[in-house]
Amino acid sequence: MTAANSTASLLEARALSFLRQDEPVFAPLDFQLRAGELALVEGDNGSGKTTLLRMLAGLLHVGEGELRWRGEPLQRDRCAGEILFLGHQLGLKADLSPCENLRIAAGLHGCRDGASVAAVLAEIGLRGYEDEPVRRLSAGQKKRAALARLLLLPATLWLLDEPYANLDRIGIALVNRILETHTAAGGAALVTSHGAVSFHGGEPRHIRMHA
Amino acid sequence: MTAANSTASLLEARALSFLRQDEPVFAPLDFQLRAGELALVEGDNGSGKTTLLRMLAGLLHVGEGELRWRGEPLQRDRCAGEILFLGHQLGLKADLSPCENLRIAAGLHGCRDGASVAAVLAEIGLRGYEDEPVRRLSAGQKKRAALARLLLLPATLWLLDEPYANLDRIGIALVNRILETHTAAGGAALVTSHGAVSFHGGEPRHIRMHA
Amino acid sequence: MSAPQTFFTMGGYAAYVWPAYAVFFIVLIADTVAPRLRRRRVLRELRARLVRQQARQDRAGSNSIPTPPSP
């Protein structure tokens, strides 16, 4: 691995693994993610995809191995605000509307230049549901509300855990389009999914998990 | 509709719709489901699939129109125990293990002849996780634990709301196989899904929802 | 003591009798007025809802074909 390579890389994992009760959850992983790249995390149910993403997000501590961010050991305050994570739990308050939920997120993370809450909600397909409490949305509509965060907030690396689940065909196409735009603009993304991805912005990197 | 037809049909909907705040959630539906048939409920996010399934399950009251069960108006105590429902919420207690969760279900519904909790869990791919609290399972493993109910409990009609979500490819194939076995044995199923279904036991009936 | 005066002093119990009657009337008047106000609000909301529904129908009529998913 050359020096030029490692400066260009956004995120780099070296012999990375996570221990639960002193047993590794998945076999050690080595991978590298550059700006403009999409990585697909593949593996069967229970192979550790969610665990990996939560570790990259800084929610779990690194078990063994090393994680580097822009060539230097990853520190939480270094990359704060540059990473967005979307997990199985959507992080939406059920009593607030999609609009209010997004406003709060923007208050903490800031906004992309030129992005507005209303425009983002329209783009994600929630027009007419802006002021409905999230509790009253259908499963796919909730997912869309969570995905709207990606469009609104500024971030370099997206960690998406099964972003396609519960979405209809139009929604799946929408996510694919969003991913393409993001990587074309120099962002990177790590996506877990069981199928449904179709990516036209270059060959995605594959990360295979083995339990 | 002849008399012979209506006796053979398990479930029949006539101009069925559900009202929220006096407005119909979906356009009136007419369909019929016979023993041995599979029906796919199709529609975009928010088109009312979950609402329909919950209504058929008796959890929501029938808004307008009519529902018939084996040719007679549907009454809850008539079909109790003949219908199994699997929704977006899985109905598993997170503090209990899959094994314990299934035992409770069997205590209330009874068991299929010859089915045992251990065998069913092995078949669904949870061997080794029988005694782990559900809280500690991955998303796909939780889904499998919920699906195990289908194999264990006796029921004629299955109402499955996105049974494929969160499952890996093996899991999806497994659900398809289970559905085939069930319909071949004279059962019926209503399934919502955005893709992923591949059914070889005859042409599935399609129910399209329009918001 | 003149008749109107005894009426108003209530034999020394004015501090109890008149507040009681005041409460009686104030509460019942409030009970009469509240639904009138609510009726006005309900009708206003209803008209707004009709306008929204009309707008939605117009929109649905104009672009009923959803954008096809990219292959």
Place this chain on the structure above:
Amino acid sequence: MSNWIPLWLHKLGSPPTFYRFAGALQPWAMTLALLLGAIALYGGLVLAPADYQQGDAYRIIFIHVPSAEMSMFIYAAMGVAAFIALVWRIKLAEVVAMESAPIGAAFTFITLVTGSLWGKPMWGTWWTWDARLTSELVLLFLYLGVIGLYHAFEDRRQGARAAAFLAIIGIINVPIVHFSVNWWNTLHQGSTINVFGQSKMSWDMLWPLLTMMLATKFYYAASLFRRARTDLLAMEGGKDWVRKIAADEAKP
């Protein structure tokens, strides 16, 4: 012949019919209530003599007792409507039950306040924890519970059914309020009015009281009609007859 009553009920129970029916009767009921109320007040406050024991303080009786009676009467009416609503799912019954609750709560509140105001000069205290007083307070809480539960649901009809349920459970409290003076010995007055037998009250005091009781009944009817009409509009917002009314009232 046996079909006649349910059919009639069903016809009257249809929202547009009831809306017109209530709209026609409401002004009459209100007029009667005001007229009878004025007569009763004149009789009670001016014509009736002072009580030999209580002096003029007893004049609170002309509002205290009718209100107290209404607080129970309305609860019973609400209970009946709630029962019909739960069993036959008639929308009008839900409306009547839910719109009775605020009126009943108002009368209960009046009873409590006027009773307190009467209690201070008579018993020397605003409040004691005796059986009748406490059970009347519980009645107020029950009304508030019904109102609160109704509004806690997002779906009106679901809320109406849940609240109707609570109303039915709470109905046991009504006989407790009424008979508490007989069952437990309390500070509060026992029965003094006896419609059929010999009342312990002189006629000069009795007739204004009875007139006021009648006036409050008419008031209840008038208020209920007005509230039910409004509620029907809110509930039937999707129906054509309501849209027509909304459009018509926008014009002037």
Place this chain on the structure above:
Amino acid sequence: MNRPGLLTACTAMLRRDLTLAWRRRGDIAMPVLYALIVTMLFPFALGPEDTLLQRIAGGVVLVTVLLAMLLALDAMFSSDIEDGSLEQLVMAPQPLALMLGMKILAHWITTALPLIVIAPLLAAMLHLPGAVIPVLLLALSLATPLLSLFGAVLVALTAGTRRSGMLLALMLLPLCVPAVIFAAGAVAAAQQGLPWLAPIIWLAAALVLAVVLAPLACAAALRIALDA
């Protein structure tokens, strides 16, 4: 296909809720600890004056126990609603009222029973005379199931709403008051050496009625609350 009998279903239900409670046995201890803390705080807050404490002991223990129960009541159905198990229960081919009766029983066993067990300790901390303690226990073991049963109906009614907390308190108050009055009446009578049977019998009568009716009401209320 062998449909289970009522007894099997009841035991399955009861065992389920007891197992769950045992898995979170910390939560069982919660009301107990709560009651202990309240009782301990009183001497601190009022000053450790024996006669005063003794005078208020019965009332304080009663109020404390009932409040500790109130605390746990709210959670009776909430987790089952959130994870969808209540839907599964409603759809099971068993009488819902009976199953809910079992849930209420389990709830009483896990919250009220520990409280009754430590009630003598609480009473002793406040110097309640030993002779009164049996009456206190009797009163508690009648008043607590009453509260569980009525509480369950109300909790079921508010299950479908978003602002359950306040409503529950509002609606429970009218039910708490008579129970406290009768129970405290019995304890006070015993403390003064008067006959205390009458209020106890009233409580018992109410309990018998509630055992029969409350589960039915609870089932009906839940069906209404889920239908949204």
Place this chain on the structure above:
Amino acid sequence: MNRPGLLTACTAMLRRDLTLAWRRRGDIAMPVLYALIVTMLFPFALGPEDTLLQRIAGGVVLVTVLLAMLLALDAMFSSDIEDGSLEQLVMAPQPLALMLGMKILAHWITTALPLIVIAPLLAAMLHLPGAVIPVLLLALSLATPLLSLFGAVLVALTAGTRRSGMLLALMLLPLCVPAVIFAAGAVAAAQQGLPWLAPIIWLAAALVLAVVLAPLACAAALRIALDA
């Protein structure tokens, strides 16, 4: 790309929690109603004897208010953990301690403030002399934020565990007792016409310390709790 300033983030956080509380305003009223019920039950349980009630009034109001707060403490982070918003908060590019400080402030505003507002009413129901009420309010407005702050740290520590209830109560007890002793001491002194400033100053000093340290401790505790 414009990162928001600290002030923006703080107001966003505060507004969020206040909006949420407002959406469930029934739950705000819950501790208040609870306190009202407790205070109402005492006359029933002890008999309506004025001098006795007056004697215990200050202590009962204090204990009641603190218990009502304890009641609401448990829920400070639980819903945020369940729906995943806490993860999002931890990942936000803002100092976590500050954000948690805002959460604690919002929690105090929505639970303690209403209690302090009705405290005079509670005191009056138990016939506490009017002159003592200002001291009671002062003591409460120092003791309640103390409880909120310490409570938040403990709730954060127990957030990852399954048996939070008991642990929370167990760990809060040693913190409650001194607060109650000082606060009750001030009220009792005022009721007897003695100087009451000393205990109030102790409370104030503790509060200043807690305001600085508790949010930091809370943030550290939460990071540990999430890492499972």
